[in-house]
Amino acid sequence: MKSLILSVAVALAGAASLPALAAPAPGVAADTARHRVIILTDIENEPDDSESMVRLLLYANQLDIEALIATTSVHLKTRVAPETLQAVIAAYGKVQPNLLKHETGFPDAKTLSARVTQGLPVYGMAGVGAGKDSGGSERIIALLDAPDPRPIYVSVWGGANVLAQALYKIKATRSPAETARLIAKLRVYTISDQDDTGIWMRKTFPDLFYIVSPGGYGNATWGGMMAVEPGQDNSEISNAWLAEHIQQGHGPLGAMYPDVAYGMEGDTPSFLSLIPNGLDAPEHPDWGGWGGRYTLYTPDRATTDPTGFTGGVPVEQEPRPIWTNAVDDYTPTLANPYGRTTKAAEKTATGYKITIWRWRKEFQNDFAARMDWTTKPYTEANHPPVARLGHADHLTVKSGQTFGLSAKGSSDPDGDSLSYQWFHYPEIGDWKTPIPISGADNTYAVWVTAPTVTEPKTAHFILKVTDKGTPPLTRYKRVIVTITP
Template structure:
């Protein structure tokens, strides 16, 4: 089949606790050092909106794909104070019940004991009012300890609520270390801020412009229908984790794009934010004054304007469409993992296919060079399915991140070995080709690979 796609015109105690946590996890962290697994710390204003609980359930059933190094209870404009980890503890208790089944279906699911050891309180007050001398918390100390680890991978700190836990961590490092040490610390960080929910993000962006800072504002519109059949039948009906997945009140899983951005499914390199993936697509042209949710200005009209100008990475014009284009993949992934949580036998559930691109067995984005006017052949030979399901191939030109602005013809686009015709006017441009490999199991599960073809 041929396709043609057109380009679209308590300080000591806190420190001691954190050190014990990281010493106990040292062996596991070392095992994964340098691997493709992303390092993630989630900060969440649990209790402000049911969607944080929903996102946490999805994060936990996909926890084998990440090195989760912190689960921090946070505040935000919709919940300005916190005093306990009770809601988080209940979710982790449900995970503990589901863990024996999850562990049958994939290696590396973290133990409940480990996750409970990194589930801590963060700042108990709101925004920058809770940053400064004497404001260290178990959450801010955990972030510092994680960034200090001898690990070459970046540390993704996700703000599902406010950003003052990471602000306190940065503030302390600035006050207690040399400028060179501060620079090293900041270089480890990758911040993904959902919507902006306090004034701490603007403070970080203003005072530390070198920090890798995404503020995602297009986090709605990609979700399945609110409280619909998918939510009822594929998620909530499934065991202990389904039981704690609440009905949607405002919007479903608004915080999920944060960890979906770094989900290691072969689709994108999270550091290359303009590639696009399950968490959206972002521009490397920083934007000035991406404002937080309107409630922040209601609390204090000068909350963010006092830091003007400040600059962050923001969504591209596609908005949530950049997420929704992969909806079959991420919806089916969640549904299958909820099946895992209630299925003690491996053969009674579906599992993800393994995509191989030109002999490469990793999930990394690949690049190659091809001359204008030439024909490039890609090959998914060796791709497989652990359940022996039939494999389906779909190769496509991902036009938005490509710098080539024209038409691309892919011959045999539904086979394992397509051919791509490089246009004569593609000199100096790149072309992003995506492989979607999906099985015929139930639900159908996806694996991805990306080849970037550079045309000199």
């Protein structure tokens, strides 16, 4: 034990004497591999698609937005509205030069405008079949055919019939092997089933990677985007917050963000987990992140709120496993006025929506900061910290072993002071019982004692690094620990 205490003291002393890392020059973006993204949107169905579009464009330098396709849905059956996509892009074009002062890589409006196309103005399966091709479905096929090894993430905000038509044509015109190769490149996330083509695709293409909360909207994970959690602070989704931080005084793009009518940005979770924040692991929907957490199973129809609101889309029994609703238990961390700077809230939240809600203050602050970038110079805005680990992100330890976790080397480009928080995420990995942090969990270096196991088990530990800028911004690191007997 004396050697352990000495090791902690040495580590903390070393942290105090570490030289500050040089901040990147203004306008330098993080070095990340961008995900290929296709957006399908029933924009003009209600205001929330336009809201999500505003947010999406603020991350246009961190995602490869390869197509923006106006579609129908059960809520917008006979028309599509590419002109509204173009209007939001035009507003983005006015602020893109200022965004480039903060990070590189923001495409110009002309480039994004050229990627807008549309599906047929018909509902659901009426747009799928021989001779039902559209600019949107042909664009999807062309992107699949492109010699790019990266997967394509299809973010579906409305009906999915444009994607269904692309897959119908591929199946009808390509060999089974080629069809399977192209389908293997797709990662689909639909915001519920907003037409009758989703279940058709899941039946017809059993190997298609598909995230969805089937059934009634009230049962959907994406509801964590705007759900008012009883007994918790929900101020970051209030109309007053949106007016202050997004809509008013934030230039032409902020002014394009409409008032909430039915729900704030219900479509946004379909791309949140693609943003490179340190949590992003879109090939592992069960690992959790800003867009929620999902597990692979075949849900029983009775558990999907089949009589709840769907806009009229029939709810069928799922034919095979899909990535769908998972449950998190989450106790928020609150600011403590004296002593240790953080404390656990008295109430624990549980449910599907919590897998998004638990990160909501952090991604809303990120949204607000990037909206500031549209009008402010670099020196007057906040920029996210850089989270680093003082060790590998995969560790192997023995049963009962005490091991260290370190955020050594984390920094902030604006020179802001940093706060740290470590926690075990018990819903992920093989070891489901919460593993406590020894002592305070809010120091840059912490100690953990591995539980006793009789066979190898994995545990995920999450590091949050938050700056004290305005608004405070958070980045993450994930450490996967394998515990052996």
